[in-house]
Amino acid sequence: MDSIQLLFDAPVLSVQLLIDGLLIGAIFALAAYGMALVWGVMNLINIAQGEFVMLGGYTAFFLYSAGVHPLFGIPLAALLLFFFGWALYKTVVFRVVDKDLFISILATFGLSILLQQLANQLFEADVRTAESGLSSWFLFDGLVTVSQIKLVAFGAALVVGATLMLYLKRSRMGQAIRATAQNARAARIMGIDTDRVYAATFGLNAAICGAAGALVAMTWIVHPYLGLPYTVRAFMIVIVAGLGNVAAVLVAGLGLGVAENYAGFILGAEYQAAFVFGLLVVILVWRRFWLGRQRRYLR
Amino acid sequence: MNPTIVRALLYGGFVVLALVAPMIASDFLTQLAFLWVMIVFALTWDILGGQMGYNSFGNIVFFGVGMYACAVIQRDAGLSYYPGLFVGMGVGAALAVAVAALLGSGILGLRGHYFAIGTLGLGIAAGELAGAWSYIGAGSGMVPPLYPGRVGGRETFFYYLCFAVAVAAFPVLRWLYAGRFGLAINAIRDDEDKAEAMGIATTRYKTAAWCISAFFLGLIGAAVGNLIGFIDPRDVAFAGPTFGVWMVLMAILGGKGTLWGPVIGAVIFHVTQELFWTYLLGWQRVALGFLIVLIVVFFPLGIFGWARERWPERFGHRVEEPPAPPQAETGK
Numbered sequence: 001m002d003s004i005q006l007l008f009d010a011p012v013l014s015v016q017l018l019i020d021g022l023l024i025g026a027i028f029a030l031a032a033y034g035m036a037l038v039w040g041v042m043n044l045i046n047i048a049q050g051e052f053v054m055l056g057g058y059t060a061f062f063l064y065s066a067g068v069h070p071l072f073g074i075p076l077a078a079l080l081l082f083f084f085g086w087a088l089y090k091t092v093v094f095r096v097v098d099k100d101l102f103i104s105i106l107a108t109f110g111l112s113i114l115l116q117q118l119a120n121q122l123f124e125a126d127v128r129t130a131e132s133g134l135s136s137w138f139l140f141d142g143l144v145t146v147s148q149i150k151l152v153a154f155g156a157a158l159v160v161g162a163t164l165m166l167y168l169k170r171s172r173m174g175q176a177i178r179a180t181a182q183n184a185r186a187a188r189i190m191g192i193d194t195d196r197v198y199a200a201t202f203g204l205n206a207a208i209c210g211a212a213g214a215l216v217a218m219t220w221i222v223h224p225y226l227g228l229p230y231t232v233r234a235f236m237i238v239i240v241a242g243l244g245n246v247a248a249v250l251v252a253g254l255g256l257g258v259a260e261n262y263a264g265f266i267l268g269a270e271y272q273a274a275f276v277f278g279l280l281v282v283i284l285v286w287r288r289f290w291l292g293r294q295r296r297y298l299r
Numbered sequence: 300m301n302p303t304i305v306r307a308l309l310y311g312g313f314v315v316l317a318l319v320a321p322m323i324a325s326d327f328l329t330q331l332a333f334l335w336v337m338i339v340f341a342l343t344w345d346i347l348g349g350q351m352g353y354n355s356f357g358n359i360v361f362f363g364v365g366m367y368a369c370a371v372i373q374r375d376a377g378l379s380y381y382p383g384l385f386v387g388m389g390v391g392a393a394l395a396v397a398v399a400a401l402l403g404s405g406i407l408g409l410r411g412h413y414f415a416i417g418t419l420g421l422g423i424a425a426g427e428l429a430g431a432w433s434y435i436g437a438g439s440g441m442v443p444p445l446y447p448g449r450v451g452g453r454e455t456f457f458y459y460l461c462f463a464v465a466v467a468a469f470p471v472l473r474w475l476y477a478g479r480f481g482l483a484i485n486a487i488r489d490d491e492d493k494a495e496a497m498g499i500a501t502t503r504y505k506t507a508a509w510c511i512s513a514f515f516l517g518l519i520g521a522a523v524g525n526l527i528g529f530i531d532p533r534d535v536a537f538a539g540p541t542f543g544v545w546m547v548l549m550a551i552l553g554g555k556g557t558l559w560g561p562v563i564g565a566v567i568f569h570v571t572q573e574l575f576w577t578y579l580l581g582w583q584r585v586a587l588g589f590l591i592v593l594i595v596v597f598f599p600l601g602i603f604g605w606a607r608e609r610w611p612e613r614f615g616h617r618v619e620e621p622p623a624p625p626q627a628e629t630g631k
Binding site for chain 2: 045092095096099101102103105106107109110111112113114115116117118120121228232235239268270271273274277278280281284285288289292297
């Protein structure tokens, strides 16, 4: 365990890991927020969540290739993905929304494979990135690097999250979405067109993921197979934070970002993906034992 | 004619057809061998998914464990080819059962969609671990020893081996479903809390069911590793997005919760899939994703489920007056 020793010898490395983890965690929290929204309102777990992130990333990349600055790519990716999510709801998702949860999981899993393979065919498997042209700051005599784009991405993630919360709180549609989440049947009796609410919710979720994807494209890389880890991270964050608790989602997202960075450093980069998926299993089993002591189980 | 005789003739004809298939269609031996592999996949998935109501995306773990264990035995045990292979298969199956028993107590306590997503994570985590562990070749995978017989003999041999596993699995499951075990796991599917209240040791039954499915998957995994001749951690051994999803899809297509459903589903799916492979080169995975959505959205009952809804009396469900809905198989 040389790397652990290294961490103790040079505490400044921890600063680097912490900063990187916190900055990436905000993006995880964004995708998780979208998943919690869809889960809470539509009672549907969307496995294609990460594919929305991937598509948002590609939108930002292609806009960048066309000469648009990546920062303007964020709202455009969100807008495009909103319509994509809406269309996906109107064609496929509305058919499974009231079926049992496994059917909707399998259907969205199918969508996820479909989108991933389509992206692989159309955009090719190369790794892409959208250069923002921003530089980095060097702290502690250059031992710690803080790239400005990551900081910008962090801020943008918070802004997107805050905008969404305000939208849900204040706007007419936002109120309808919250009413449907509380009780879909009562909402229908009160004259809310729940089908439209569902379509809007799914579109909003896609838009959030699209924005997150644009941030990913700016700070890291995009490739067709990037989706599933984001879905799994979002799912983990939601089961730890619970539905409808935004502050907890943010905290869990940041925590996951930091944990992942540390794991990547200590175990080595080749185990980082294994860590993410293994952590999912560990968290689920831990939650179950915790609830099982009170004769309850995860619902 | 007496239904027992009809059934015996049917089974006999089936077995004879399978036995002579290598001589008739020797060009498609690998594909035919994979047909039996697919049948084992669908049958073993259905133990949990159909009969017990636990929809797993992670059964592929046992397949991969069996495959790797067998390859390690063949590499390190210093036995000659056939003893090495059979010892490897045995060790693979035993290790897969051990993994199932070990994971069972933790994972099988999860219910519904949490189980589905937890097992999805499990399958991918296993693949990533295998892809990083240098003892078993890490990302570059493993190559099982060469088949010592004549050229082309390998396919024939492994065809019969896969056939043997499938033919062994079917009556074992049939016997299990017919007895107390089948009743218990069906009770767990219909209402786990009530089943527990009735005194069924649910955790024990659930773990046992997973172990049985792991046993056959470990066996077939060991055979498939040698049939393919190359073990890749993510694309062959722990191939969640392909084999892992196909098993679910085949069982659903045929009708989950029935004995013949998964078999029929596997045959139809495998043929369709091979046609995709031939005629849609490059786009076959896209087509598969499309197929998944299509089947799940429009045909979730499956062929047997649909037939049971259509002709309930043929399946031994009494239709009462006024016509009550036939006992729908709800996969909770």
